[in-house]
Structure formats: structure tokens, C-alpha cells
Amino acid sequence: MNAIASAKDTEMVAMTQSASPNRVIDIEKLSLTFETNDGPVHALADIDLKIEEGDFVSFIGPSGCGKTTLLRVIADLERPTAGSISVNGVSPEEARLNRAYGYVFQAAALYPWRTIAKNVALPLEIMGLSRAEQQERITRNMELVNLTGFEKKYPWQLSGGMQQRASIARALAVEPDLLLMDEPFGALDEIVRDHLNEQLLQLWAKTNKTVVFVTHSIPEAVFLSTKIVVLCPRPGRIYDVIESDLPRDRRLDIRETPEFLKIAHRVREGLKAGHSYED
Amino acid sequence: MTDATLNPSRSLNPFSGLMSGTVGPVTVVVLAIISIWYIAAVALNTPFQRDLYERGGLTDVTLTQMMTDTLSQDRPVLPAPHQVIVEIWDTTVNKSITSKRSLVYHTGITLSSTLLGFLIGTTLGILLAIGIVHSRVLDKSMMPWIISSQTIPILAIAPMIIVVLNAVGISGLLPKALISTYLSFFPVAVGMVKGLRSPEVIHMDLMHTYSATRLQAFWKLRLPYAVPFLFTSMKIGMAASLVGAIVGELPTGAVAGLGARLLAGSYYGQTVQIWSALLMAAFLAGALVALIGVLEKLTLKRMGMAQ
Numbered sequence: 075m076n077a078i079a080s081a082k083d084t085e086m087v088a089m090t091q092s093a094s095p096n097r098v099i100d101i102e103k104l105s106l107t108f109e110t111n112d113g114p115v116h117a118l119a120d121i122d123l124k125i126e127e128g129d130f131v132s133f134i135g136p137s138g139c140g141k142t143t144l145l146r147v148i149a150d151l152e153r154p155t156a157g158s159i160s161v162n163g164v165s166p167e168e169a170r171l172n173r174a175y176g177y178v179f180q181a182a183a184l185y186p187w188r189t190i191a192k193n194v195a196l197p198l199e200i201m202g203l204s205r206a207e208q209q210e211r212i213t214r215n216m217e218l219v220n221l222t223g224f225e226k227k228y229p230w231q232l233s234g235g236m237q238q239r240a241s242i243a244r245a246l247a248v249e250p251d252l253l254l255m256d257e258p259f260g261a262l263d264e265i266v267r268d269h270l271n272e273q274l275l276q277l278w279a280k281t282n283k284t285v286v287f288v289t290h291s292i293p294e295a296v297f298l299s300t301k302i303v304v305l306c307p308r309p310g311r312i313y314d315v316i317e318s319d320l321p322r323d324r325r326l327d328i329r330e331t332p333e334f335l336k337i338a339h340r341v342r343e344g345l346k347a348g349h350s351y352e353d
Numbered sequence: 354m355t356d357a358t359l360n361p362s363r364s365l366n367p368f369s370g371l372m373s374g375t376v377g378p379v380t381v382v383v384l385a386i387i388s389i390w391y392i393a394a395v396a397l398n399t400p401f402q403r404d405l406y407e408r409g410g411l412t413d414v415t416l417t418q419m420m421t422d423t424l425s426q427d428r429p430v431l432p433a434p435h436q437v438i439v440e441i442w443d444t445t446v447n448k449s450i451t452s453k454r455s456l457v458y459h460t461g462i463t464l465s466s467t468l469l470g471f472l473i474g475t476t477l478g479i480l481l482a483i484g485i486v487h488s489r490v491l492d493k494s495m496m497p498w499i500i501s502s503q504t505i506p507i508l509a510i511a512p513m514i515i516v517v518l519n520a521v522g523i524s525g526l527l528p529k530a531l532i533s534t535y536l537s538f539f540p541v542a543v544g545m546v547k548g549l550r551s552p553e554v555i556h557m558d559l560m561h562t563y564s565a566t567r568l569q570a571f572w573k574l575r576l577p578y579a580v581p582f583l584f585t586s587m588k589i590g591m592a593a594s595l596v597g598a599i600v601g602e603l604p605t606g607a608v609a610g611l612g613a614r615l616l617a618g619s620y621y622g623q624t625v626q627i628w629s630a631l632l633m634a635a636f637l638a639g640a641l642v643a644l645i646g647v648l649e650k651l652t653l654k655r656m657g658m659a660q
Contacts (some may be wrong), residue, residue: 151558170564177562183555187577187656196573197563228657248563 084177086218097163098252098284099125099148105309106143116309117143121157123254123303123312129252130278130285131303134341135348140310141288142256147287158299164254169251173201176245176283178255182237184229184244189226191216194244201248215243218277227324235266239273246281253285259294268326271297275324292345293329296320296338306343314344362368397430398423432625439630453609459633460633462610463598465525467641470533471594475587477534485542486549486575487567499656503539507532507597512604529610533597537590548579580656584649589640599634610638 097247106118125131132143150166158347163171184193191212198208216222219239229237259267289295295302304314328334354572372630406414424433444456485490511532518528552574560570602612611630
């Protein structure tokens with residue numbers, strides 16, 4: 075009995091150790107300056123940010139604060155001009171080549187000449203997976219986003235919300251370490267957006283992915299995130315980082331609780347302060 | 354409800370029924386063209402007919418007689434539509450295909466060099482476009498030449514191509530086809546460059562996050578995006594190719610082909626023959642372009658791009 079108990083104990087220890095957060099993204103003193111004809115534009119300045127495995131991190135800020143640029147730097151779609159960034163301990167480029175990223179854009183960006191299943195298959199074809207493996211991943215991920223039965227439909231036959239869900243399935247099919255989402259629900263109406271937010275949280279709970287999410291909606295950021303990064307413009311920099319103490323299992327009605335409103339208030343104050351020098 | 358309110362106002366216009374479908378307007382346009390043609394034929398052929406009457410000493414010719422005569426001259430300035438139709442009928446249905454007098458035979462000759470030239474031209478155009486899209490150096494170095502190649506009158510350069518190719522021992526179908534190529538590669542190259550560059554930035558970024566190679570991005574993204582552009586430019590290329598084939602037959606004194614038919618017709622003042630060859634060329638161009646249109650529809654439907 076004792077032996078079993080101690081074996082259990084060591085197992086517990088091992089579990090807590092493996093559950094101890096791994097650093098996925100480590101950004102230090104990162105800056106990005108675009109050289110334009112009107113002189114340099116400081117898109118990002120002095121960014122320091124750590125993201126742990128399993129985090130749901132939101133970047134929030136007004137237009138032009140560099141939140142999308144920061145996401146693109148993480149995804150190796152832009153190169154920083156100073157500072158350092160590592161993803162899974164390697165450079166973003168290496169992480170990209172290791173297929174660490176699933177990227178969801180504001181538009182679904184599905185290929186009109188491919189069915190939904192074929193759209194989800196696109197990254198898998200590029201990765202060179204076997205037909206059977208492709209089919210297995212398509213079925214699993216279409217089910218994850220509740221699109222089972224729509225495999226043979228073309229994108230134009232689906233609503234905007236369904237198209238965006240398909241693009242999330244496509245990003246998840248890569249089985250990335252990181253799900254990067256750039257205002258994925260920005261073009262949808264609020265009712266659909268609320269619904270998809272709830273679905274996204276369930277998806278996050280099921281897949282345990284690290285998510286980096288760009289938004290300019292305060293309720294969306296607070297509802298989804300474990301960590302909220304408030305950015306302010308000119309130059310794009312981090313004004314505040316808020317660790318949310320809300321429980322991970324959330325329903326939409328959490329938005330009426332005082333805890334939620336407290337965090338939302340702090341985000342709003344941050345956005346206001348970052349903006350205060352402007353009219 | 355809307356139907357009920359719309360219908361009475363519709364019926365006020367006596368032409369509304371005729372003009373509502375496609376058959377009505379098409380018929381009206383065809384009839385208009387034919388009547389303008391007849392009026393022009395009478396007007397243009399009358400002076401010569403008057404001359405004939407004067408020389409023959411005929412003074413009191415009725416108007417109907419004169420009209421009939423102007424529309425049935427042997428070598429009219431402008432042949433009447435029925436003369437051309439009769440000539441086409443005579444030289445297609447009533448002649449065996451192998452006969453030198455068969456218009457089908459001549460059309461076949463022109464068609465073969467049109468198709469060969471079009472095939473080479475389209476392939477060349479696509480290859481050039483692929484190179485231009487993927488290499489900045491090719492873009493800067495080739496594009497000006499491609500554009501300036503089309504500013505040279507084809508009538509001036511066609512004999513040169515034939516003479517030069519003959520000098521190196523190439524004769525027959527290929528020189529003519531190469532003139533078609535010269536005209537048809539251009540719209541395909543320009544259209545394909547546009548098409549291959551048409552994917553949105555977001556789609557290219559997506560390919561980047563998948564770490565797709567350039568080849569994969571080409572096959573899975575750029576090429577499918579370019580397909581509608583390809584068909585549009587192929588339609589233009591096909592028409593240009595036919596013009597090239599006919600022009601290619603003119604300077605060489607070719608004995609066969611629609612161009613040769615036109616040339617022979619003009620030597621001997623056989624205007625009816627010229628017009629029947631012209632009409633045949635127009636039919637041929639229309640049929641070829643329509644064929645590409647059908648291919649386009651089928652392809653886009655198969656690709657799921659036609660909604």
C-alpha cells in the first residue's frame with residue numbers, strides 16, 4: 075500500500091513538474107522601425123513580454139499601436155530591427171519552419187475554389203502528410219469547430235461566422251504550438267462574436283493551446299484572456315500587462331460579475347492613459 | 354404584388370415583349386446589319402451599273418431592274434449579302450474538301466497554323482509570366498521588350514519572319530504559326546502576370562506561415578488564382594492568332610489558306626470571293642473564341658469558382 079502511495083506521490087510530483095509553465099515566447103527589448111519616405115515610423119519600441127505555455131494572451135490597443143505588428147513579428151511575417159525574440163527557445167523563423175504557428179486572420183481567407191474540407195487540407199498538403207493522416211485531421215478539427223457535415227460545401231455557401239470557424243479549423247489542423255489570431259471576429263456582428271468567443275474558450279480548454287489574440291474590444295479581451303497586454307501608440311509600446319484571476323472555465327454571464335468589471339475597468343484606464351496626450 | 358403593378362406599365366411599350374429576351378435584340382441587330390449592307394451595296398454599285406447602261410445605250414431602265422442588276426454584278430464594289438452566302442455555300446457544300454476551290458480546305462489550312470501558333474504563343478506567354486512574376490530581374494529586363502514587340506506593325510515584320518526562317522530552312526506551317534505566336538503570346542503573358550500577382554497579401558502571408566515553398570505557393574495559390582485571367586487572355590490571344598495566320602499568308606504569295614484566298618481575290622477583283630473569305634474568317638474567330646468560353650465555363654465549374 076505504502077509503495078503504491080509513494081509511487082502515486084512521485085507521479086504527482088512528476089505531473090506538477092511537467093505542468094509547471096514552459097516559456098513559449100520570450101521577447102526582450104524588441105523594436106521595429108519601418109523606413110518610409112516620410113522618415114522612420116516606430117511601429118514597436120522596447121517591448122518586453124513573456125508568454126507561458128497554455129496562456130491565452132490578448133493584445134489590446136487603439137489602431138496603430140502595433141498590436142498586429144507584434145503578432146506578425148511573432149509569426150515571422152515581420153523582422154524586428156532591434157532586441158530579441160525567441161519562440162520555443164528558437165528564432166521565429168525556425169519556429170515557422172517547424173510549423174509552430176496556426177495563424178487566423180481577420181478575414182477567413184479561404185480559397186474559393188476549394189471545398190471547406192479541402193481548405194482545411196491545404197496546410198496538410200503543404201506539410202506533405204499522408205492522405206489518411208490528412209483525412210483524420212480534417213475530420214477531427216472540423217468536429218472541434220462544429221462544422222461536421224459541411225466538408226463538401228464551398229466557402230461562399232457558408233455564413234461569415236462559419237467561414238471564420240473553418241479558418242480556425244485550418245489553423246488547428248497544423249497542430250501548432252501557438253494559435254495566433256488577428257482580430258478573427260472583428261468583421262462579425264456582436265451576437266455571432268459572443269457565440270464564437272464562447273466556442274473559442276471551449277476549444278482552448280480542449281486543445282490546451284497557447285493563444286495570442288489581437289482585438290480592440292475590451293469585453294472580448296477580458297472574457298477570453300488569462301493575460302491582457304495593453305498597448306499604446308507612437309511608438310507602439312506596452313503600457314500595462316494584466317494577469318486575469320478569473321476562473322478558466324467561463325460563461326458569457328461572467329461579464330456582469332464585479333471581478334470581470336474590475337479587470338475591464340483597468341484595461342479601459344490603461345487605454346485612456348496611453349492615449350491621454352492625444353485629443 | 355409587384356408583378357401586378359409592373360405588368361400594366363410594361364404592356365404600354367409595344368417593343369417590351371420583343372426586347373425582353375435575348376432572341377429579340379439579337380434578331381433586330383442582325384436585321385439592321387443586313388439592311389445597312391443592302392443599302393450600301395446598292396449605293397456603291399450603282400455608278401458602275403449606270404456606266405454599263407450608258408455604254409450599252411440603255412436609257413429607260415426601271416428602278417427595280419436597276420436594283421436587281423446592282424445586286425447581281427460579277428465583280429461588285431460591295432457584294433450583296435446573298436451573293437456572299439451563295440458563294441460560301443458553293444465553295445463549302447458543293448465542293449469536295451480536297452479541292453483547291455473549297456473554302457473548307459482553305460479554312461482548314463489557316464486553322465491549323467492558327468492553332469499551332471496559338472498553342473506555342475500561349476505556352477510562351479505562360480512561361481514568360483511565370484518568370485516575370487518570380488524574378489525581379491526578368492520583370493525589369495523582359496517587360497519593356499514584350500511591350501515594344503507589339504508596337505511593330507505585324508504587316509511589316511511578317512515578311513521578315515518568313516524570309517529569315519526560309520533562309521535557315523524552315524518553311525511550311527511553322528513560319529506562319531510563328532507569326533500567330535508573335536501576336537498571341539502578348540495578351541497571355543500580360544494577363545498571366547496580372548493573374549499570378551492577383552492573390553491577396555493575406556493569402557501569401559498564409560502560405561508563409563505554412564512555410565510553403567515557392568513551388569507550392571505557385572501550384573496551390575498563384576496558378577488557381579490566375580485561371581480566370583488565363584481564359585480571358587486566351588480569348589484575345591486566339592483572335593490575334595487568327596489575324597496573324599491570315600497576315601502570314603499574305604506576303605508569301607501562299608497558295609492556300611484564307612489569306613491566300615483574300616490575295617487571289619484582290620488580284621482578280623473577285624470581291625465576292627474576298628468577302629466570303631472574310632466572313633469565313635469572322636465565323637472561325639467567333640467559333641474559336643466561343644470554344645474557349647465553353648472550356649472556361651467547364652473549368653471554372655469544375656474548380657468550384659463558378660457560383
